[in-house]
Amino acid sequence: MVMPQTDAAFRTDAVPAEVAVSARNISKTYGEVEALKNLSLEFPRGQLTSLLGPSGCGKTTLLKIIAGLLEPTSGEIVVNGKPVKGPGPDRAFVFQDFALLPWANVLRNVAFGLELRGVAKSEREDIAEKYIKEVGLAGFEKSFPHELSGGMRQRVGLARALSVDADVLLMDEPFSAVDEQTRRKFQEDLLNLVKHENKTFIFVTHSIEEAVYVSDQIAILLPRPSRVSEIIRPTGLRDKDVDMLRRDPEYLDIVDQIWASLRSYVE
Amino acid sequence: MTRSFALKLLSALLVFGAWEIAGRIPVSYAFPTFFDSMSALFRMAFDGSLFVAYAETLKPLVLGVAISAFIGIALGLWIGLSSWFDWLFSPIFVVMQAAPLAALIPLLVMAYGIGLTSKVFVVCIMAMPVIVLNTAGAVRNTPQNLKAMSHSFLATDRDVLLKVIIPAASPLIFSGLRLGVSAGFIGAILSELKITPTGVGDIITFSRSIADYPSMYAAIFSIILLAVLFLNLLEKIEITLFEGNVRGYASD
Numbered sequence: 001m002v003m004p005q006t007d008a009a010f011r012t013d014a015v016p017a018e019v020a021v022s023a024r025n026i027s028k029t030y031g032e033v034e035a036l037k038n039l040s041l042e043f044p045r046g047q048l049t050s051l052l053g054p055s056g057c058g059k060t061t062l063l064k065i066i067a068g069l070l071e072p073t074s075g076e077i078v079v080n081g082k083p084v085k086g087p088g089p090d091r092a093f094v095f096q097d098f099a100l101l102p103w104a105n106v107l108r109n110v111a112f113g114l115e116l117r118g119v120a121k122s123e124r125e126d127i128a129e130k131y132i133k134e135v136g137l138a139g140f141e142k143s144f145p146h147e148l149s150g151g152m153r154q155r156v157g158l159a160r161a162l163s164v165d166a167d168v169l170l171m172d173e174p175f176s177a178v179d180e181q182t183r184r185k186f187q188e189d190l191l192n193l194v195k196h197e198n199k200t201f202i203f204v205t206h207s208i209e210e211a212v213y214v215s216d217q218i219a220i221l222l223p224r225p226s227r228v229s230e231i232i233r234p235t236g237l238r239d240k241d242v243d244m245l246r247r248d249p250e251y252l253d254i255v256d257q258i259w260a261s262l263r264s265y266v267e
Numbered sequence: 268m269t270r271s272f273a274l275k276l277l278s279a280l281l282v283f284g285a286w287e288i289a290g291r292i293p294v295s296y297a298f299p300t301f302f303d304s305m306s307a308l309f310r311m312a313f314d315g316s317l318f319v320a321y322a323e324t325l326k327p328l329v330l331g332v333a334i335s336a337f338i339g340i341a342l343g344l345w346i347g348l349s350s351w352f353d354w355l356f357s358p359i360f361v362v363m364q365a366a367p368l369a370a371l372i373p374l375l376v377m378a379y380g381i382g383l384t385s386k387v388f389v390v391c392i393m394a395m396p397v398i399v400l401n402t403a404g405a406v407r408n409t410p411q412n413l414k415a416m417s418h419s420f421l422a423t424d425r426d427v428l429l430k431v432i433i434p435a436a437s438p439l440i441f442s443g444l445r446l447g448v449s450a451g452f453i454g455a456i457l458s459e460l461k462i463t464p465t466g467v468g469d470i471i472t473f474s475r476s477i478a479d480y481p482s483m484y485a486a487i488f489s490i491i492l493l494a495v496l497f498l499n500l501l502e503k504i505e506i507t508l509f510e511g512n513v514r515g516y517a518s519d
Contacts, residue, residue: 067419087419099416103434103509113420164420
């Protein structure tokens with residue numbers, strides 16, 4: 001499948017895997033403002049793709065269009081060969097501000113996606129309990145969100161997204177509202193998750209280090225109007241020891257390279 | 268639990284103590300002491316006249332509060348969900364809330380007579396606006412991110428209403444109910460003072476006319492007590508229905 005790339009300079013070091021999600025010529029305008037212009041991008045299956053760019057570059061808009069929460073002005077999103085018409089069971093969303101129900105305990109929050117799908121109570125609670133354990137919140141099933149720390153709340157949001165067993169996980173700056181130490185732990189956990197769950201991750205971030213640390217593919221978006229300016233695949237990093245990654249020369253080079261191309265856009 | 272109970276007891280002691288002292292000075296010949304009022308209350312309770320009076324007063328009160336709660340919440344949801352209904356109905360309730368009710372009672376009597384209907388109307392006019400306006404405001408301010416979240420997890424419109432909008436609005440709906448119910452109690456007594464003296468309104472009017480002030484204050488005290496008990500019941504209902512709402516304000 002060859003997609004017209006208007007503005008993108010590809011660095012195709014590796015043969016791309018099978019495509020799970022593709023954005024085709026997406027444009028989005030809010031009145032006069034052009035948020036996204038003719039943006040095309042492919043997301044390989046089973047890998048994590050980061051959308052990275054300065055604020056206002058439309059990365060969250062693109063993610064919400066993929067989720068089906070926003071409609072593009074033109075262009076289409078194709079997930080597993082089917083065009084997106086709205087939210088679907090093949091995608092799950094992790095929100096920046098967690099979006100937990102404050103009146104529901106952890107168990108019900110995690111099971112909420114399944115509840116909306118009409119899964120019977122005992123069954124959905126079994127599934128939810130499994131994922132609560134998996135994200136490390138065992139023992140907090142009966143706690144309410146206001147009793148949890150920011151990091152724990154985002155684990156609830158993650159468990160909720162995992163429990164609906166969608167192919168594609170959409171994450172909107174999921175770690176930006178948690179503290180630095182928790183964020184590092186999250187990033188390590190995310191690498192494990194990508195390795196062990198056969199899911200496609202689309203990850204919005206404004207942190208260059210975070211993107212290089214966790215991604216198989218980084219799409220750099222430049223603003224006004226947004227387009228993909230560059231795609232970087234830090235393939236060499238993925239086989240290296242996670243504990244050594246942050247002082248790996250290749251890691252540092254890629255971080256510098258991305259900063260060099262972004263710095264002129266940061267006001 | 269015990270500490271908050273002790274505090275309640277202390278505050279009751281302070282209020283009743285001040286009442287007793289003010290009655291003994293006395294601040295006015297029309298102001299009885301606390302103990303005189305309580306003995307009048309027990310006398311009316313034992314000879315049954317208090318219960319006969321309440322049987323009469325509770326009719327417009329319960330009917331009016333029930334109508335206000337059901338129709339008020341339903342209308343409030345509707346107004347909150349549709350800007351068109353907001354435009355159509357909101358002004359009515361804003362006017363209703365600001366209207367000097369006592370001055371409007373003669374109009375109600377002309378239209379609906381001196382029976383139960385007019386009294387129910389008075390209770391509704393007092394109770395409904397705050398319930399409607401609180402509910403509508405709460406629905407309009409449903410957190411946007413929770414709606415987006417439920418849509419992304421495939422919620423239908425019905426799911427969003429029942430599982431997100433109503434629970435999110437419930438603290439404000441209940442605070443509207445509390446205010447509305449208190450106003451309804453005022454409305455019920457007002458209607459018995461202004462339309463026809465029946466029930467508790469009759470006790471108040473009659474004992475004032477024969478200068479039996481202890482009985483008059485006993486009747487007033489009993490209606491306040493009933494209102495407080497009812498508001499506590501409402502809080503219990505809220506806690507049972509929406510456990511997660513207990514984040515500080517709805518306690519014990």
